[in-house]
Amino acid sequence: MLKDCVRISDEVKQALSEGRAVVALESTIIAHGMPYPQNVETAYEVDKIIRAHGAVPATIGVINGEFIVGLNKEEIEYLGKHGAEVRKVSHRDISTCISKKLDGATTVSATMFFAEMAGISVFATGGIGGVHRGAEETMDISNDLDELGRTPVMVVCAGAKAILDLGKTLEYLETKGVPVIGYGTKELPAFYTRSSGFGVDYELDTPAELARAYRVQRELRLKTGMLVTNPIPEAYAMDHEVINAAIDREEDTATPFMLSTAISVVPPPMSTTMWPSGLAMSMPAPMAAATGSSMRYTRRAPAWMPASTTARSSTSVMPEGTQMMTRGLNSWKPPVTLCRNSRSIRSVMS
DSSP states (O other): OHHHHEEEOHHHHHHHHTTOOEEEEOSHIIIIISOTTHHHHHHHHHHHHHHHTTOEEEEEEEETTEEEESOOHHHHHHHHHHGGGSEEEOGGGHHHHHHTTOOEEEOHHHHHHHHHHHTOOEEEOSOBOOBBTTHHHHOOBOHHHHHHHHOOOEEEESBBOTTBOHHHHHHHHHHTTOOEEEESOSBOOBTTBSOOSOBOSEEEOSHHHHHHHHHHHHHTTOOSOEEEEOOOOGGGOOOHHHHHHHHHHOSOOOHHHHHHHHHHHSOTTGGGGTTTTTOOTTTHHHHHHHHTTTOOOOSSOOTTSOTTSOSSOOOOOOOTTOGGGGGGGTTOOOSEEEOTTOSOEEESOO
16 A cells, blocks of 8 residues: 555665665645746756755655655646645645545645655755744644654754744744754744744754764654754845734735745845745755765654565765765764664664
């Protein structure tokens, strides 16, 4: 049944089997975040940036009830053209989307779910959802936060969206045990702005530091994700007060409003690079390499793995040139033995 509803592209499958870096990407931004053809052009540009830094992009989406890990150009074009006709697929929608053979664009939660299933450790997106303003009355809380609390994937983003109640979002993540890391910053970025007025849990400044923290979390078999917030570059950042004033003027504070507002006030070609919200896509690529994209602890093997392969798979193979990013790991001895020529991890703690 699983092989009939989940397909991993040959390119992604080969990259994972060889231990090369793979970066997962969502598809909701393609179908719902921007108008056509800007959405497709932006997706292609992100694809090129990731490849230029030595990683393989794996955009995840749904076509005719089949979840695809590694959409090709034609499939991205299909989702982009159909836009709002394509269902937005969160964790709750997965089974029904498959059974009814629907088309779908994956949100953060569904993308994390299938990335982890495929064996991808690093996922890059624009911004996560969270606790909405007035949630004490509406209970409007994004499923992204629960997914971060149960799926061990590193999510690299430009922070939480400014339309949210950022204080409550951070409190919720703390309750779920999710570490919020600032990449080169002590302050939580807020999507199109570098500042929010809220601090992160820890500031880490290099891919090596991030890789070590993530690996320790996985070695300890902690079940939560890790949120890495990478601020939008200053050249593309918007004023925090201007954004908040715009939100306060709108009764409907949904993400599409924010995206359309940003696109309308930011001149081309800057507006065509807004997804994922100015996030430096050069950072998730080496992060995927530094962490070891296939290193994982899970209750199940990836859908594409032969039945004879153990569910606890790993590799220590990294693309050429990434050794410098893992220099900080050289003196650290993990509580498991990483088998260089094997796809298994033998625990030395048992």
